[in-house]
Amino acid sequence: MGRVARAAGVALALLACFAAAGAAQPQDGRFGFGRPATADDIAAWDIDVMPDGAGLPEGSGTAAAGAPVYAARCAVCHGPAGEGGVADRLVGYDPASTPPFGPAYEAWRAGRDDVPFSVGNYWPYATTLFDYIRRAMPTDAPGTLAADEVYGLVAWILAENGIVARDAVMNAETLPAVEMPARDVFVPQER
Amino acid sequence: MPNRVSRRELLAGAIGAAAMPAAAGRARAQSGDTTRRAGLGASPLGERSSHVTIRRDHRGPVASRTPLQDLQGTITPSDLHFERHHAGIPAVDPDDYRLLVHGMVERPTVFTLADLKRFPATSRICFLECSGNYPTGAGPETKPEAVCGMTSTTEWTGVALSTLFREVGASPDATWFLAEGQDAAVMTRSVPMEKARDDAFVAYAQNGEALRPGQGYPARLLLPGWEGNSNVKWLRRLELADRPFMTREETSKYTDPLADGTARQFSFVFDARSIITAPAWPDVVEPGWIELRGIAWSGRGAIARVEVSTDGGRTWHEARLQGPVLRQAHTRFRHLWRWDGSETEIMSRAVDDTGYVQPTRAALRAERGRRARRYHLNPITAWRIRRGGQVEYRVEEPWDA
Numbered sequence: 001m002g003r004v005a006r007a008a009g010v011a012l013a014l015l016a017c018f019a020a021a022g023a024a025q026p027q028d029g030r031f032g033f034g035r036p037a038t039a040d041d042i043a044a045w046d047i048d049v050m051p052d053g054a055g056l057p058e059g060s061g062t063a064a065a066g067a068p069v070y071a072a073r074c075a076v077c078h079g080p081a082g083e084g085g086v087a088d089r090l091v092g093y094d095p096a097s098t099p100p101f102g103p104a105y106e107a108w109r110a111g112r113d114d115v116p117f118s119v120g121n122y123w124p125y126a127t128t129l130f131d132y133i134r135r136a137m138p139t140d141a142p143g144t145l146a147a148d149e150v151y152g153l154v155a156w157i158l159a160e161n162g163i164v165a166r167d168a169v170m171n172a173e174t175l176p177a178v179e180m181p182a183r184d185v186f187v188p189q190e191r
Numbered sequence: 192m193p194n195r196v197s198r199r200e201l202l203a204g205a206i207g208a209a210a211m212p213a214a215a216g217r218a219r220a221q222s223g224d225t226t227r228r229a230g231l232g233a234s235p236l237g238e239r240s241s242h243v244t245i246r247r248d249h250r251g252p253v254a255s256r257t258p259l260q261d262l263q264g265t266i267t268p269s270d271l272h273f274e275r276h277h278a279g280i281p282a283v284d285p286d287d288y289r290l291l292v293h294g295m296v297e298r299p300t301v302f303t304l305a306d307l308k309r310f311p312a313t314s315r316i317c318f319l320e321c322s323g324n325y326p327t328g329a330g331p332e333t334k335p336e337a338v339c340g341m342t343s344t345t346e347w348t349g350v351a352l353s354t355l356f357r358e359v360g361a362s363p364d365a366t367w368f369l370a371e372g373q374d375a376a377v378m379t380r381s382v383p384m385e386k387a388r389d390d391a392f393v394a395y396a397q398n399g400e401a402l403r404p405g406q407g408y409p410a411r412l413l414l415p416g417w418e419g420n421s422n423v424k425w426l427r428r429l430e431l432a433d434r435p436f437m438t439r440e441e442t443s444k445y446t447d448p449l450a451d452g453t454a455r456q457f458s459f460v461f462d463a464r465s466i467i468t469a470p471a472w473p474d475v476v477e478p479g480w481i482e483l484r485g486i487a488w489s490g491r492g493a494i495a496r497v498e499v500s501t502d503g504g505r506t507w508h509e510a511r512l513q514g515p516v517l518r519q520a521h522t523r524f525r526h527l528w529r530w531d532g533s534e535t536e537i538m539s540r541a542v543d544d545t546g547y548v549q550p551t552r553a554a555l556r557a558e559r560g561r562r563a564r565r566y567h568l569n570p571i572t573a574w575r576i577r578r579g580g581q582v583e584y585r586v587e588e589p590w591d592a
Contacts, residue, residue, distance in 0.1 A: 037299035101562035102452020
């Protein structure tokens with residue numbers, strides 16, 4: 001019994017040790033690891049653009065300015081007019097009144113071929129175009145387009161979809177104001 | 192120091208030189224009486240038996256699938272973990288690796304890989320799954336890997352996001368964070384801060400060793416139970432904000448058009464799913480006892496039970512679950528069945544601890560509609576057993592018919 005009690009005592013002491021060790025942590029939750037990020041660190045990587053335009057750079061572009069850039073850098077994958085290539089369809093907006101699914105669409109379709117998903121009927125924010133093209137396109141040289149080139153491409157794609165006028169100037173003020181046809185289609189939803 | 196050799200090493204060397212078959216023997220492993228000759232010696236890296244050929248289902252540069260039909264248990268060997276990437280696997284030098292955390296924080300901070308490893312670590316066994324883990328146009332000659340091989344289970348180790356966010360002084364007003372990769376797609380997804388408070392972490396180890404390059408070496412985001420795409424690989428930046436960023440991958444991609452004309456966005460959590468992985472095509476079975484084996488998983492929690500039908504869905508039987516049953520992890524199920532040789536269909540359905548029941552394809556199609564974009568689909572999979580024993584995938588109607 002004595003040995004058992006001693007063993008139990010040791011075990012309790014050990015447990016107390018472990019409990020204390022488990023509780024040990026920095027008072028404010030900080031370990032002091034890492035180094036402060038500089039403004040340059042952040043500027044080098046912070047390329048995201050939000051729907052309200054936060055993150056959009058200076059510069060501008062029109063469909064006319066974007067057309068040759070599109071032809072040179074994008075058409076090989078997306079097709080000469082934004083459709084019919086191996087990559088995602090960019091242009092297409094029939095039917096204008098509904099996204100390409102759901103009851104209204106099915107009533108409109110009535111025997112027609114299905115309408116592909118595209119920027120014109122399934123992208124809720126024009127700013128996302130800028131963000132995505134600048135970070136990831138073209139796939140053979142991502143991240144190399146200048147801000148004016150990206151604004152021009154965005155203007156061209158939006159104009160081809162009939163969303164902005166052919167002479168519309170896209171810049172940090174005008175782009176967030178563009179109303180996309182699919183803006184209200186999306187319902188944030190936790191299943 | 193340099194040339195000291197222990198007695199054990201000397202002994203092993205002597206035996207190796209004298210008695211062990213040359214390494215070339217590995218390629219032509221001999222059967223026969225293996226007790227009459229010492230086998231191969233120890234080696235720096237374990238290799239599979241020369242009798243075992245196991246490969247991912249790899250049909251193109253952007254994806255490969257875990258060969259579910261060739262695996263037992265629940266842990267996916269690291270070299271068989273499924274892959275899906277959008278602009279290839281970047282070659283990241285761990286010495287150059289940096290993780291920037293900024294935005295709505297008191298102290299924008301840059302962490303090196305060594306910094307991340309200094310923090311208290313956490314390990315977690317959980318599954319990953321590609322959001323598009325569904326077969327399109329599959330014929331009868333379809334293996335489990337082609338049905339849903341874009342899911343794998345791993346023990347991941349890393350640092351809790353809550354630890355990193357405490358370190359940088361995350362604002363209590365931050366509700367979302369952006370996760371960004373350093374691949375050529377500079378992959379970005381917005382994630383609710385609740386997940387960071389709950390169980391998200393930055394993983395730097397996979398099944399005990401460094402991440403494989405295809406899994407985000409040297410560090411990736413890990414969101415247990417949430418769609419693969421949001422578990423950003425080659426993680427380089429976390430930016431805290433008070434709203435989602437609306438990136439391409441969470442708007443025009445990875446969203447679910449529904450039958451009612453709306454599109455579900457931020458549907459991160461995988462609903463429960465299961466599949467019988469054996470027998471399946473191309474197996475040929477014989478009448479008599481067959482153990483049906485498969486895996487089940489749920490992004491919402493733990494698998495509560497798996498039911499198996501061997502008569503085309505008319506009657507269901509509860510399968511045995513292999514413990515421990517872990518939350519958000521593949522769970523192995525098994526069910527003994529005596530096949531009488533007549534044509535039939537076998538299938539499984541998972542039920543998780545929220546009570547959710549894996550749906551039939553018809554039920555899922557009714558909810559998602561004709562134009563679902565093949566994301567987040569989890570219908571029951573059936574295998575048809577022909578008279579004579581050939582097992583085939585039960586072909587489904589085209590989704591958009």
